[in-house]
Amino acid sequence: MGLWLTGYFLMSPAVDLENGLYLVAPLGATAVLVFAVPNSPLAQPWSAVIGNTVAALVGVAISLFIHEPTLRIALAVSIAIFVTIMLRAVHPPAGAVAMTAAMSPEAVEHLGFWFALAPIATGTASLVLIAIAYARLTGRRYPFRQFDQQNRHGTADRIAVERLGLSEAELSDILQRYRQSFNLGVEDLARLIGAAELQAAAHQTxxxxxxxxxxxxxxxxxxxxxxxxxxxLFRRHRFTSLPVVDDEQRFLGIIFQRHLISRAREDALRLDRGLIPALRRLIDPERDKPVLAIDIMSVTIPRAIATTPLGALLPLMGDTDVDAVPILEYDKLIGIVTRTDLIAAMARGLARADV
Incomplete structure (x- = not known):
């Protein structure tokens, strides 16, 4: 879908490519990275857009001056790798972009350096924008958060699983020492270390x-x-979440109290009225078309099974809006673990450890 939309954009009158070179093979490799492994440092927008564009410029420049095919291709790829490393924009498809330019002297001669703008820069940027939208729709994070970026609350605190007592420099040094800087970002390493510590603590207690x-x-x-x-039901039972199931107890989604407030706020802004009147209207069963659970429930939340350890549940609630994790057995809801359940279990574990 991302490539189709990108190709449709490149074929629009706004992007004049007379020779029909709308999509090139390296864009397919870029699509794999930004959609399949969006957390990779090699898939981030800077690496993708700048890496591919610079490689295209290198490929075109080499093609204009070197006429022997083998030497032209080798120089284009090697120089593209060197330049993208210097710019901290390493992106594997960039090597293929430089190679494509070096292998297509006729197309390069026709387009010149415009080849770097279209289809390469515009095509890559289009894929990145579509990948960002796709990540939002599927609950993923792209681009990934930087280590010094504020958390979702806008405060300076690190999220719980990343409060390691290690600085960004120390984490970067670990990545460099084990030659993993191209495979992991500092943010990802902090998350992995934090998750490992939680898992180890769960085993020990x-x-x-x-x-x-x-x-x-x-x-x-x-x-x-x-x-x-x-x-x-929220008022009567003092719950913060309610699972939504079908007649056979299959899990369909979950409603958190904040869903009611968020929907009421949207209605208040849309209808230009206060929050309380909007909330009353939202939950009014006598309105012409009552709003139903399916209209506001969340379906893209983490799920677990009965044998999932506590150490694996903690990160699921650490940096998300999830207040409870449904426990399923063959798609059927058999239980739910709330933050209150987690706190109680951890307190019992600490009490046992002190004895």
Missing amino acids: GTPTAGAIMSSNLITVKANTDLGTVAD
């Missing part, structure tokens, strides 16, 4: 699995339950 700490006698709603009923 004998922390139970999700099945041992989950709530299993659940209050659930159906997809066609109106929000008035949902709000009443």
Whole structure:
């Protein structure tokens, strides 16, 4: 889909490519990186756009001055690698971009240095923008957060799983020492170390699995339950989340209290009214078309099984908007682990460790 949209854009009148060179093979490799491994340092927007563009410029320049095919290709690729390393824009498809230019002297002669602008720069930028939109829709993160970037709350604190007592320089040194700087970013390394520490702590304290700490006698709603009923259940039981299931107890999604508030706020802004009146209207079962659970439930949340260890559940709630993780067995909901359950289990583990 990303390549189709990119090709459609490159064939538009805004991008005049008379020779029909709309999509080149390296863009396919770029698509693999930005869609399949978006956390890779090699797939980030700077590496992709700058790496491919600079490689195209190198390939065109070499093609204009070197006429022997083998030497032309070898020089184009090697110089492209050197320049992208210097610019900290290493992107594997960039080597193929330089090679494509060196192998296509006729097309290069026709387009000249415009080849770097279209299709390379515009095509790569288009793929990156589509990948960003795709990541938003699927709950992934692209581009990845930088180590010094603020957390989702806008404060300077690191997220819980990254409070390691290690500086960015120390983490970078570890990556350099083990020659992993092209495979992992500092942010990813911090997350991995934090997750490993949590997992190790879980083993040391004998922390139970999700099945041992989950709530299993659940209050659930159906997809066609109106929000008035949902709000009443939240008020009556003091829950912060309600799972949505079908008639066979298959998990469909989950509603958090914040979903009601967010939807009411959107309605308040759209209808130019206060938050409280908008909330009353949202949960009114007598309105012409009541809003249902399926309209606001979240379906892209982490899930676990009964044997999932506590150490694996902690990161799921550490830097997300998830207040509870559903526990499934063959798509059927058998329980739920909330943040309250996690805190209670950790407190018991610490008490046992002190004895």
